[in-house]
Amino acid sequence: MAPMHGTSHALSRAQCSSHAGAPLVLIERPIPVPGPGQVLLKVDACAICRTDLHVVDGDLAHPDRDIVPGHEIVGRVVSSGPDVAVPTGTRLGIPWLGWTCGECEWCLRGQENLCPDARFTGWQIDGGYADHVVADHRFCIPLPEELDAEHAAPLLCAGLIGWRALKAAGDGRTVGLYGFGAAAHLIAQVAIWQGRTVYAFTREGNSRSQSFAMEVGAVFAGSSATPSPVALDAAIVFAPVGALVPIALQSIKPGGTVVCAGIHMSQIPAFPYAHLWRERTLRSVANLTRADAQEFMALVPQMDLRISTEAIPLSGANEALSRLRRGDVDGALVLVP
Numbered sequence: 596m597a598p599m600h601g602t603s604h605a606l607s608r609a610q611c612s613s614h615a616g617a618p619l620v621l622i623e624r625p626i627p628v629p630g631p632g633q634v635l636l637k638v639d640a641c642a643i644c645r646t647d648l649h650v651v652d653g654d655l656a657h658p659d660r661d662i663v664p665g666h667e668i669v670g671r672v673v674s675s676g677p678d679v680a681v682p683t684g685t686r687l688g689i690p691w692l693g694w695t696c697g698e699c700e701w702c703l704r705g706q707e708n709l710c711p712d713a714r715f716t717g718w719q720i721d722g723g724y725a726d727h728v729v730a731d732h733r734f735c736i737p738l739p740e741e742l743d744a745e746h747a748a749p750l751l752c753a754g755l756i757g758w759r760a761l762k763a764a765g766d767g768r769t770v771g772l773y774g775f776g777a778a779a780h781l782i783a784q785v786a787i788w789q790g791r792t793v794y795a796f797t798r799e800g801n802s803r804s805q806s807f808a809m810e811v812g813a814v815f816a817g818s819s820a821t822p823s824p825v826a827l828d829a830a831i832v833f834a835p836v837g838a839l840v841p842i843a844l845q846s847i848k849p850g851g852t853v854v855c856a857g858i859h860m861s862q863i864p865a866f867p868y869a870h871l872w873r874e875r876t877l878r879s880v881a882n883l884t885r886a887d888a889q890e891f892m893a894l895v896p897q898m899d900l901r902i903s904t905e906a907i908p909l910s911g912a913n914e915a916l917s918r919l920r921r922g923d924v925d926g927a928l929v930l931v932p
């Protein structure tokens with residue numbers, strides 16, 4: 596396929612930024628050329644994830660170059676590298692997991708999300724805060740045709756991480772969700788579709804998030820500062836707040852599980868062993884495998900998810916990130932270049 600020529604636009608976190616959290620800067624660059632194994636997509640939508648904030652704010656170890664954030668990308672193939680047989684026009688999603696070695700012990704036992712050499716979109720590989728993006732076609736995900744780009748984009752991280760976290764939480768009937776943003780609003784609906792009961796916990800006094808949780812089907816929404824009104828089978832902590840972990844542990848039954856679903860969390864305070872005693876499990880979930888993606892995307896058409904989005908132009912990305920930092924968002928913000 597002939598390479599495309601022309602200029603594209605992207606928002607980049609400058610590596611030389613004098614301070615963490617500096618605004619992204621608009622850059623002009625040639626349209627990227629797909630190399631061997633890669634596809635070039637014209638971006639139709641890229642959802643904003645809290646992890647983007649951790650990249651911008653320097654909470655994650657930073658690659659030694661400028662980077663374009665964004666890892667919930669929906670686009671269509673406009674050209675392909677050598678030896679790639681993906682037809683032009685094919686719609687694909689690009690998630691956080693951008694490349695793995697395929698040879699290490701984790702890759703070989705179905706845990707490619709733990710590959711020590713894994714490379715991630717929007718962190719080590721330029722992501723979707725741009726009008727064009729290249730990706731390894733083997734890590735792109737076919738998306739349900741029922742959803743438009745804006746509504747499909749949040750599934751690629753909020754949905755997929757939520758799905759992996761929900762599986763890790765076990766099959767108990769009552770699930771608590773700590774932090775009710777993009778991931779929780781999707782996974783609450785998935786859990787309810789599975790026949791479970793959802794309890795939502797948000798910042799004290801955040802009545803807007805609490806009503807949002809009730810709107811998507813939670814039976815209870817209240818402050819995360821106090822233990823759950825009923826003992827839960829499992830809890831998933833989406834908020835990057837370590838102080839929630841002992842509270843969540845006190846809210847689950849013996850034998851229950853607390854899953855930490857974020858890539859970054861503030862320090863977990865010390866807590867008495869009694870909170871963990873009686874076979875409670877505390878674990879994390881790290882990103883996703885392609886198998887998770889296939890499994891989840893196959894279920895999406897059956898679930899009739901209400902995906903709450905707000906479309907933002909590329910020029911509004913910095914303000915959108917500030918809103919996410921302040922917690923002033925329900926559902927998912929989606930860049931539509």
Ligand SMILES: [Zn+2]
Binds near residue numbers: 695698701711712
């Ligand atoms: Zn590997």
Ligand SMILES: [Zn+2]
Binds near residue numbers: 644645646666691752
């Ligand atoms: Zn994400």
